[in-house]
Amino acid sequence: MIRALLALVLVAGVAPASAEPMVTRQTTPSGLEFRHVHMPSESQQAIGFAWKDGTAVARPGKEALAALAPALMLEGPKGVTRSAMLEDLRDLQAAMGLSAGSSFAQGSLSAPRAKLAAAAGILARVLADPALPEDKLRQAQRSFALASQQAEQNAEALGLRLFQRLVLGEGPHWRLGGADPAIYERIDKADIEAWRRDVLVREGLMLVAAGPMAAAEIAGVLDSVFAGLPQSGRVPAVAKPALRSSGKLVVLEKAVVQTVIVAGAPTTLAVTPDLVRAELAVEVLGRGSAASRLGRAVRGRLGATYGISAVLQASVAGTRTLLIRTPVANDKAKAALEAIREEYALFAAEGVTEEEIEPLKTAAIARHQERLRRAGAVAGALLGLALNNRPDDELATQEARIRAISRAAVNEDIRNRLPKPPLTIVMVAPSAQGLGADCVIRALAEIARCE
Amino acid sequence: MAHRLAALLVAALLASLAPGARAAEERIGERVFLVRDKPGTATHFHMIVNAGCGDEADGRCRGVAHYLEHLVLVGRNPEHKDAALRLFADGSANGWTSSRATAYLHTIPPRANGPQADLERLFNFYAARLKDFHISDEEAAREHNVVLQEHDWRVASRPFVRFARMLDRALLPDRAAGSREEVAAVTLADARAFHRTWYAVNNVSFAVKGDIEPAALKAIAERALADLTPRTLPRRALLRPPEITLARTDIREAEATVTRPGVIFLKLVRIEEPDAVAGRAARTVLTGFLRSRLPGSPHDVLVEQEKLAAGQPGVSIDRVAPNVFKLTVNAGAAPDVAPERLLAAIERYVQGLASTGIPDATIGRLKTRIADARASADQDPAQVYARLVGWLGSGTPYGELAAWPQRIAAVAPGDVERVLKGLAAPGRIVTGILAPAQP
Secondary structure (H helix, E strand, C coil): CHHHHHHHHHHHHCCCCCCCCCEEEEECCCCCEEEEEECCCCCEEEEEEEEECCHHHHCCCCCCHHHHHHHHHCCCECCCCHHHHHHHHHHCCCEEEEEECCCEEEEEEEEEHHHHHHHHHHHHHHHHCECCCHHHHHHHHHHHHHHHHHHHHCHHHHHHHHHHHHHHCCCHHHHCCCCCHHHHHHCCHHHHHHHHHHHCCCCCCEEEEEECCCHHHHHHHHHHHHCCCCCCCCCCCCCCCCCCCCCCEEEEECCCCEEEEEEEEECCCCCCCCHHHHHHHHHHHHCCCCCCHHHHHHHHHCCCCCCCEEEEECCCCCCCEEEEEEEEEHHHHHHHHHHHHHHHHHHHHHCCCHHHHHHHHHHHHHHHHHHCCCHHHHHHHHHHHHHCCCCCCHHHHHHHHHHCCCHHHHHHHHHHCCCCCCCEEEEEECCCCCCCCCEEECCHHHHHHHC | CHHHHHHHHHHHHHHHHCCCCCCCEEECCCCEEEEECCCCCCEEEEEEECCCHHHCHHHCCCCHHHHHHHHHHHCCCCCCCCCHHHCCCCCEEEEEECCCCEEEEEEECCCCCCCHHHHHHHHHHHHHHHHCCCCCHHHHHHHHHHHHHHHHHHHHCCHHHHHHHHHHHHHCCCCCCCCHHHHHHCCHHHHHHHHHHHCCHHHEEEEEEECCCHHHHHHHHHHHHCCCCCCCCCCCHHHCCCCCCCCEEEEEEEECCCCCCEEEEEEEEECCCCCHHHHHHHHHHHHHHHCCCCCCCHHHHHHHHCCCEEEEEEEEEEEEECCEEEEEEEEEECCCCCHHHHHHHHHHHHHHHHHHCCCHHHHHHHHHHHHHHHHHHCCCHHHHHHHHHHHHHHCCCHHHCCCHHHHHHCCCHHHHHHHHHHHHCCCEEEEEEEEECCC
């Protein structure tokens, strides 16, 4: 017996950190389905919830609903100020969030197991009986509009806005980003009430839970928050924009401390479990300012920047856009631009090497394993799977999938799925002289003539 | 005997399976600390040098320590053919520099055979770096450009950060972070001199989080550090209290890239602290209040009641030197509110702190929060490790870390009141308003 106990203690003491997560489908007593991962050794319990929601881009002129509706909901339930609510959540060591975008509305709640029910009580009241104070709406409108104007003064934010405009075109998906401060004035309380009625309903609700609570226990908590929501609503369909890339170099002349370069183009990648292959490819290009190809070229060889990155950005749900960004020294802007173009041309033509991909696979597996230790991260990943109609077992099979990735498969994605040069490039620089710009402007409002 | 052993084993089993299993750091040598983690977890490594920009010549923070941090990470040395930033192709590396410390950090994926070989490499690398570092003039010049670009990105491109630095220089002309011109004037020779002065084995700590036996880590560290000789360190300039002249400077600037006025209030005061750690505990509770939205907090008064500020006001209380503290309050003006009105309200608030005080019940509530957060963090090796690194980087004696919960529990309303009175007492004041430029 002692030998058996000793063996158990030893096994428990060295249990690997990342047993593959077992995702099960469960149903609450009120009939809500949810994805559940039981993590007995985790102290925090996390839940995630989402609805497909295209309201902000489907209703012309109402793009600011995506920002203002969740912000006003989070002012708290009737009879409680936002400050009092936030302080109660701090006492409970709880975190609560609610946001909306062009395709989804989603939220999260996490707290230590013993305090989750109390935190859930606050969330339930926020969803069922929000105060939606008019004065706070007016404050938020002013505040968002000022933040939008302030962002335009920042070269990095301005460069990104210009790039998004070139890729998305003029339309609700671009306006959703807040480039036009006037959009915030077009929302009133009735819009937000209608959004809540139409979207925050049982029908189409996606629920996930991860943490120490067993399925039956968390099911009760979920019902306490969501069971009482209206059964159905009216969610408008989302029309996806046609993403495009002109391959032009657009320069906005402005007195800036550093020149900002934003380069990229839409990809033809599908958001499937195999997306990780292309993500690894882009990591070779721009993950880490010192180690990546772009980092070595623009920081390491030129000393032109502190940081440069390349990522696949989800600017529209279900799609990915390649995005390279860096602030560089004004006197090295031309050299940095040439280096980015050369590195990308080489990358697109020759792909990546075995020596580059293998270490990144190991690093990606380590990050994945680390993520699986945290209830909040697991719940977030589960919600992402649910929103993109991806299989429940993807979390458990991801490690094997990464291990199996070959250099040839990565290079095939680079050839067939990532954009071919020339990339569309935006620069915010003191002067366009010598940069070979296709279009030069002085303000964001002039961008239409560069399309 | 067998029953007792069985009972002990059952207890050990339950403890290892319990959700509340406690993680903790172990001191396994004079300067080596371990947070044990499970197999299959990434290894984290920090070398913390107990010297930062506040230790530069005359205590003037010009950026030498920060430049040296870059040089150590990008230099090619006899022990490796590539930069330290790329010691592990599948890992990540970085560094940071504060006024008190410089840290080098690495994260390495789990290995089938454990992290011993990686840690051996890291300890050997940094043992060698404590002796010397190598970099060509060309690489040093290029990295100097990178440092300037980091300054431009973090400071010069952000109007409020640049403005706050300027106010800091007005408050503490001999200590505040350097201007771009000063950063540009730093040389490789300055960095080498700083290295010779402060990079000594008796002035560093190593922290590791990972799946390794303490004895194995101890052996690795002892082997690597064996031939390093402790050196006599100079007295730290940041221990010398700055002079506090009871004066006031008001600075107003307008800038075209600012769309909403913001105000910054700085105050340098002297507060006696017979027990530095007890003082720190009292300030931790007080800062929790000042950054909250509780009744009587800056948010409650400036945003909710007087409607003068927008968003959460920023508040910090920094220990500049023994018995000398800097209070910082910054806030954005609410729409249509003149920034002068907001600044006046902040001053009234600070002045009134001593008389209004903080209710005992609120202090109790804040202490409970801190204790709860500590208890939660104790179950997570990553949080225990982050806490350890933060503690070592702050220069507070390690021995006080374990007793911190008791220090917080011991904070009495009178301790907080003493700090409040100190902050409200006469001191050196610098205020700033950064407003949009009129078209």
